[in-house]
Amino acid sequence: FLTLKEYSPVGIVYGFLTNHIPFFEMIFRFGDTKFHPFIAFSGSIAASYALVVLYRWGRRYIKKEYILSGFIVLFIIPTVFLYKEYITGNLIGFFMYSRIPDAYRSLAEDINKAPGYGRVLHLPMEETTQYYWRPYSWGYFGSAFFHYFINKPYIDRTFEPASMENAYVHTQITDLLEEIQSLPTPQAERERADRIYSFLQNIGVEHLIIDETISTNQQVRGYEAWGNVNVPNAQKVADLLLAHGYAKKKSTYEIDLQNLKTTGTRFPYLSSKIIGDTEYLSLYELKDIPDKVSSISEVRLMQEVSEDSLNRPQYEHIEHYGEGESGGSIIPFARGDGELTGDHSSVQYTVPLERPLQGKYTLSFAEQPEDQSLIELAIRNNGIEYSLVLYKRIAPTVGDVEFKMQFEEITLPLEKDIASFEQEPVTYANDWPKQQVGEIIDVYRIRADGTIFPVVIPQAGNEIYLGSFVTENDDFSVELLERTKREPYNLQTFRDIPNSGCYNDALEKNSADLQLSTPTLLTAKTKNGSLCFWSEFKDVMTEKTTHVELEMTIMGASQDLDGLHEYGRDVQTVKPRLKSAVQSFSKPSLLNICLRERSLETCLAGAKLFAQEEKRFRITATRDMAGMLDPMIFFGLRTSGYQSVELELRDATIDLYDEEARIEVSIPPSSTLTPFDLTASGELSLSFPRDISLHSYVLDTAYESPGYFSDLCDRYQTMRRIEKGILTFGQGCESTLFVNMPYSTQNMYMWTVDYFLGSGQYPIMIMGDEHQNYLVERASFFQGYPNIPGFHPFQDPETIFTSTQWVNTQLQSANPKQAIQMIYPQTDVASNKDHSYYFRQTTENEGLMTVSDMQIVRIPAHWASLRLTPTQGSIVSYKIPKNLTFSRILPSLWKFSYEKTEDAVMIKFSEGYDRQWGIYSSMKDVLFGAPVAKSTRCDGYANCFVLTEEWLGGNDLFIFYVPERLAVLGWILTLGSVMGALIASRLYRAS
Secondary structure (H helix, E strand, C coil): CHHHHHHCCCCHHHHHHHHHCCCHHHHHCCCCCCCHHHHHHHHHHHHHHHHHHHHHHHHHHCCHHHHHHHHHHHHHHHHHHHCHHHHCCCCCCHHHCCCCCHHHHHHHHHHHHCCCCCEEEEECCCCCCCCCCEEECCCCEECCCHHHCCCCCEECHHHHHHCHHHHHHHHHHHHHHCCHHHCCCHHHHHHHHHHHHHHHHHCCEEEEEEECCECCEECCCCEECCCCCCHHHHHHHHHHHHHCCCEEEEEEEEEEHHHHCCCCCCCCCCCCCCCCCEEEEEEEEECCCCCCEEEECEEEEECCCCCCHHHCHHHCCCCCEEECCCCCEECHHHCCCCEEEECCCEEEEEEECCCCEEEEEEEECCCCCCCCEEEEEEEEECCCCEEEEEEEEEEEEECCEEEEEEEEEEEECCCCCHHHCCCCCCEECCCCCHHHCCCEEEEEEEEECCEEEEEECCCCCCEEEEEEEEECCCEEEEEEEEEEEEEECCHHHCEEECHHHCCCCCCCCCEEEEEEEECCEEEEEEECCCEEEEEECCCCCCCCEEEEEEEEEEEEEEEECCCCCCCCCCCCCCCHHHHHHHHCCCCCCEEEEEEEECCCCCCCEEEEEECCCCEEEEEECCCCCCCCCCEEEEEEEECCCCEEEEEEEEEEEEEEEEEEEEEEEECCCCCCCCCEEEEECCEEEEEEECECCCCCEECCCCCECCEECCCCCCCEEEEEEECCEEEEEEECCEEEEEEEECCCCCCEEEEEEEEEEEECCCCEEEEECCCCEEEEEECCCCCCCCCCCCCCCCCCCCCCCCCHHHHHHHHHCCCCEEEEEEECCCCCCCCCCCEEEEEEEECCCEEEEEEEEEEEEEECHHHHHCEEEECCCCEEECCCCCCCEEEEEECCEEEEECCCCCCCEEEEECCCCCCCEEEECCHHHHHHCCCCEECEEECCCEEEEEECHHHCCCCCEEEEECCHHHHHHHHHHHHHHHHHHHHHHHHHHHC
């Protein structure tokens, strides 16, 4: 039963081991996967012993000849039948045989002959997923095999599950290959080549293999394997390194696919198609690779070097860096463990501190140019007139130290009695600061660099914040817009779209009806599928119209029809009370609104609203609408699975705005930043205003929702609306929430999702366009994954003691946690394609999650490199010793020496960082003693040791990996046990 894993009748054993044995789940992964050898070995012994016991017991009561016959019938024959493949020639299935081309042996021979200890990098590798199997066109599909041929360290995803250092290496390789064939200029190619070479130097890669046979097209077997590998990208890496003198080509090896063809009689149901007769392996050697053991003259101390600093571009400009015991510089936006909070007006970003910050600090942006600016807008009332005040945010507010400068004040020609204007309350479906709702004067709008802002009137002598935007321009225009026309919008101009041209999600018994009874009332009804309808409004606009706003009352009602269609009824569940509690919540009905050019997909104004409670909304375009050829309003009423939805739109109005006044302004250079006093303990807080643009997004779950897919899965999946947002529940299904946004590779984005995980796998955060995913990361990787407190209360099957009240209490008291991803600018690539941000949970059993908030915050690109540096003690110098020599005794044991010095020495050992590496003074200490220097992480990947006092050279020293002592202990115990057993056996026989 144990070999059937956690799904067997005694599968609860694995749950017990996971919950009560530390690290069991991490070491053995999910139930039984890596634990099976222990089960198979001990189970075989236990089974044999059980048969012996049964035989001895039966011999007492049953005749001997009956026992033998029964043994043959009950055990031998069933076993032979069950495992007949083992004795008919298929102990290993025919499909597992692959003939490795001789080219790999020749390649390995050349690598093994090369002096040095440099690593071997084999490209291409899987780029956009976590899979570590690689497919080869000559028939093999599986884990790494080439490391068995060579005597040098080999970089491959096969070894990633056991090493986070390897995982970060692979992530950085993937990032460096991204868009590598789309680099627009020779300068961009040079910059990418520099980054690649610097990275490969840092991790000690000396040999680069470009393998044309790595392909999802299994030519010799006649099928397509899954995966995402890109040979042209890999070849481009080699070409760039060659072109800029960073590598030289050593050899090329030919592979003849015709001689490796394995289809035919062994694969009668497949037909191979050899696309090319010959493919090639190419070997490149990188120049000037640092020694395995070296010394460092100067290191920049950091407050904390995060374990994924290798993947953070902010560290690429620092030659050597490491952690300092008393603190050092801090790069807040290079952290993965921060938290983003705030509202529609401002954002607060907080990072934890292991050591307090105290003293004088400087703020800088490394070597990044100031290509973007964050501009704040405010209206000032001096008692006589109103003026628009513009500020430049030089940097975020650090603690209580603010970095901003006023650079413009513009008098606004507003009507004197504007403060007395009365307006009906309305919900603005946009990202304007929400505390101003009810105070906004809809007669006027301000447009700065194309972004629309409200006009809010402060009290005399006061100033009120309007909003902020990020711009790439040094000069831009500011316009005052005045409403010139407000009229009812004729709802009878709307036309519906067939479901196939809408979201194409019609289920059985689908129906839709758009009723246009009066110009002021539209009723939309749909069942088991979405309904889309649209209207043109170009005839409403005039030549001077540059801005449009739409206002309407929305009310909806829906009914869950899953039960009527028996959807999910026959799907067995081990959590019936949880499933029942989920189904007690109402399904959301989503109304997608988009003002856009008919021929384009990007919305100039848009919202995804809950079409349920009656509410009056105002939809405001966020960008300039002048020059639009065919503007339209699009509505998409979406269902979730089997559901009927009825929607009413009433009393719609449209407001048209013309330009009243315009002024051109210029952004001045930032003022010089002087050192400032900083005190922070436990956490460091940065705050700044929120960008209002199409590139930023903030979810307000009071009335809006992220997008979701409405089609069904094979088993059961549902979306529900709860007080704290959206709940997804699935059985063997995939649940996805998403937003579609404009995107630019030149921008910096912070993407956060506040969510609660009740059961199932941790979600994945994915960002990509219609062609490729550029970000695929597990959520909460630096927030406590995989054991975040408060998560997974429903992970285990329900028992007779699980009450409905307990389930409801857990759902109501669920405490969301935040997952965060930094999306850094790629200045060497120019791409402005729209991107989608997906938050996706996939589960093979019952998965439940809730999402209560989602934000995408754009900040100036150069802020990514923001660095806070103490004015003293941030850089430490060390002595470079003479005649440093080293040699490898074992992969886990290295010897080195250098001439005696009088000053401290820092030794860098370019093996993947592990705190269990240490420097020892003798072989005796290697086995039994304590290290004279412990390892600290440096340069993001390597181990660094500081040698002081009597360990300043002149004698042999040893770098040793302490866990290897367990191997020695294992041999001692094994040999001792064997000797003990032999001695005990001899004594037993003698007695």
